[in-house]
Amino acid sequence: MWRMQTGLGTVFVSPDVIARIAGTEAQEVFGIIGMAARAPWIEGVGEWLGREPTKRGIEVWIEEGNIDLTIYVVVRYGTKISEVARNVQERVHYAIARSVGVAPRKIDVYVNGVRL
Amino acid sequence: MDARVLDGQELLAWLSAGSEYLKANKHLVDRLNVFPVPDGDTGTNMSLTLESGVRAAQEVGPDAAGAVAKAFSRGVLMGARGNSGVILSQLFRGFALHVEKAVTVDALSFAEALQAGVRTAYQAVLKPVEGTMLTVAREAAKNAVRSARAHKRGAHGDPFIVVLEAWLQAARSALERTPELLAVLKQAGVVDAGGYGLILIFEGLYRAARKAEGAAGADAGESRAWAEMSPKDSTDxxxxxxxxxxxxxxxxxxxxxxxxxxxxxxxxxxxxxxxxxxxxxxxxxxxxxxxxxxxxxxxxxxxxxxxxxxxxxxxxxxxxxxxxxxxxxxxxxxxxxxxxxxAPAGEDAAQDVADEIPKAKQAIVAVASGSGFHRLFQSLGVSVIVEGGQTMNPSTEELLAAVRRAYAETVFLLPNNANIILAAKQAASLSESAVIVVPTDSIPSGIAAAIAFHPEAAPEDNVEKMKSAAQAVRTIQLTTAVRDTEHGGQFIKSGAWIAVSGGEIVAHGAALIDVARQALSRTVDGGASVVTAYWGEGADPSWREALRQAVETDHPDVEYEAHEGAQPIYPLILSVE
Missing domain, CATH: 3.30.70 (Alpha-Beta Plaits)
Known part of the structure; x- marks a missing residue:
């Protein structure tokens, strides 16, 4: 749970909510044509560490008040992958900062596939 | 039938013109940028993306239209910046793929290539957002193809001009609708920045086409109205x-x-x-x-x-x-x-001009209740009086506001009640002016402090004098007991007079004068020189003379003064100093 102290009390935001926002935004980024399953080589690591993986292609880690995200995507062949990935980061960063009220500390994007 | 075709050289000239025109107006696009991230760089990103394409196309030199388009497309891809840049790269990628093998391009294949670009672009996004550059490009390309086909069936004039005009016309009306499709645009009161940028590129193309055609005064500035737009910041x-x-x-x-x-x-x-x-x-x-x-x-x-x-x-x-x-x-x-x-002249909200008043060096803020005490403090030069006292403690906020109103570099704050000292200290810690709390626990000690204050003295000296003056005052407050109580082994009946000094009941009895005399005789010692009576609300006029005579009889060496405090709760407050 991500907590936000306001003058009137505490607001709790579930990682699921953050994942849903991130997923929705990432899918709308131009050049993204799919959300990937999490990378096989780190599959399950989240659980081992007691972190809560959520939503397809999105991992949200909340630690000490920081929001970290990992996003697994498939991009369209013929796009500039680095730029598309960066656009994912920027857009998700902005959307979460705007709707949740705090900017994620880190957004890692794994480009797991490219599709023709 | 006009058989005008576009060769590589001319295509490059057009694309350069589009790039130049966007570059010259990119700030207008930047200003509209609210989506997907309002970072105000859409125009700049698009412009840099296109420049990269132009450079790449220039490197291949004069060549077939298809080769130029391909080089341009690759350059745009490599130089894609931002979301809008990536979209542009796909529009041109589809365009280039469509004309890849062509040496020259006629108006219809030009239009069809634009539409191919749109298809390619739509394939590169999982969930296309409408109301963006994609919408503008799609609507415009559709109209361009339609008019190219119509032209081919037998219209006059330069088909490229016809196609580009059709493209621009549809693009403009699509751009106009973007706020209806994308709520964030509507909220900000703007059209889509990327869509506008795309139109600027095509206006550049159109100008180049018109110039090539030899038309004078080519003007594509129809969409300038959007340049006047700027997003409303609802959080501003x-x-x-x-x-x-x-x-x-x-x-x-x-x-x-x-x-x-x-x-x-x-x-x-x-x-x-x-x-x-x-x-x-x-x-x-x-x-x-x-x-x-x-x-x-x-x-x-x-x-x-x-x-x-x-x-x-x-x-x-x-x-x-x-x-x-x-x-x-x-x-x-x-x-x-x-x-x-x-507006016509003469209408002026006539308000007095508040002069820029310099801050006073020192001022006093005092807490008091009772119109008499208010006047008393005012007569002693206290700048601001905060209403409050035993049953009504002012908040830190109210004290701060009073300190601000005092408008001085150093403010002495007289809480005049033991229960208010803490709030006063809090206010002092929060204030931007230097605030010194003189911990006066009663109105008479506050009055003594106010009397000791000298506006010309140094603040440090004032603090010392005010504190010792406040401490030198002993206060006796007289009121009636609100309920039966026991004190020092004696019962005090509800309604009996009690005299309170230093938090203790020092005397009690049935008659006010007797209680006052008892209390004074316990308080007045060799060092006392003045006894002051402050009469409150509900004080009986006959008590005034009775008390004066009693004090003169009991303490012939002290001076007696009486004031109207008009304070609530305590019909009589006595100070001994």
Missing amino acids: AAEHDFQAMAGMRPEDIRYGYCTEVIIALRPEAQSSFDLAAFRARMTRFGDSLLAIADDDLVKVHVHTENPGAVLAFAQEFGELKRIKIDNMREQLRNIRKRARDA
Whole structure:
């Protein structure tokens, strides 16, 4: 749970909510044509560490008040992958900062596939 | 039938013209940028993306149209910047794939290539958002193809001009509709920046086409109206401030700088950050204070005379993320000027100009209740009196406001009640002026302190004199017991007179004068020289003379004074000093 102290009390935001926002935004980024399953080589690591993986292609880690995200995507062949990935980061960063009220500390994007 | 075709050289010239035209107007596009991330760089990104394409196309030199398009497309792909740049790269990628093998391109295949670009672009996104550059490109290309086909069936004139005009016409009306499709645009009151950028590119193409055709005065400036647009910032507090400022004069603004800052709290400050305390401390800077916070960010809005002090204070808590300072007097002057220019003369909200009053060196703020005490403190030169006392303790906030009203470099704060001393100290710690609390626990000690104050003396000297004067005063407050009580082994019946001094009941009895005499005889010692009586609400006129005679009889060596305090609760307050 991500907590936000306001003058009137505490607001709790579930990682699921953050994942849903991130997923929705990432899918709308131009050049993204799919959300990937999490990378096989780190599959399950989240659980081992007691972190809560959520939503397809999105991992949200909340630690000490920081929001970290990992996003697994498939991009369209013929796009500039680095730029598309960066656009994912920027857009998700902005959307979460705007709707949740705090900017994620880190957004890692794994480009797991490219599709023709 | 016009058989005009586009060769590689001409295509490059057009694309360069499009790139140039966008570059020249990119700031207009930047300004509209609210989606997907309002970072104001859409125009710049698109322009840089296109320039990369032009450079790549120039490198291949004069060649077939298909080769130029392919090189351009690759350059755009490699140079794609931002979301809009990536979209552009796909539009041109599809375009280039369509004309790849062509040496020359006619108007219909040009239009079809544009449509191929749109198809390619749509394939590159999982969930296309309508109301963006994609929408504009799609509608425009569709119309371009339609008109190219119509032209081919037998119209006159340059088919490229026809196609480009059709493209622009549909693009403009699609752009006009983008706010209907994308709520964030509507909220901001703008059209889509990327769509506008795309139109600027095609206006550049159109101009080049017209020039090539030899037409004079080529003008594609129809969409300039969008250039006037700029997004409304719904969170801009300064906007709302103006509503309240209507009819004011710039000189009337007490706090002239609308200051907004976002603080990224230092990690160690995050857990301990207390928004309420922060707000209270901010109040010393000015008014219209707004402070909101989450775990690590604090957004502050305040009207102040001293934005520098606000920033310095804010910086104590962490890094300053965004700073915005508006001079509201200047803004108001501009508004008034506009209003004057617009309205006939003579209409002027005549308000007296508040002079810029320099701060006093020293001033006293006192807490008191009772009209007599108010007057008394006023006559002693106390600048601001806060209503309050035993049953009505003023808040820290009220005390702070009073300190601000006192408008002095050093303010002496006289709480005049034991229960208010803490709030006074709190106010002192929050105030921007130097505030010295003289811990007066009763009205008479406050009066003594106020008498000891000398406006010309150094603040340090004043503190000393006021404190010792306050301490030298012993106060006896007389009232009636509100219920039966036991004190010192004696019963005090409800309604009996009691005399309280230093938190203790020092005397009690059925008659006020007797109780006052008992209390005074316990209090007046060899060092006492003055006994002062402050008569309160509900004091019987006959008591005045009786008490005077009693004091003169009991204590012939002391001077007796009487004042009308008109205080509630205590019909009689006595001070001995």
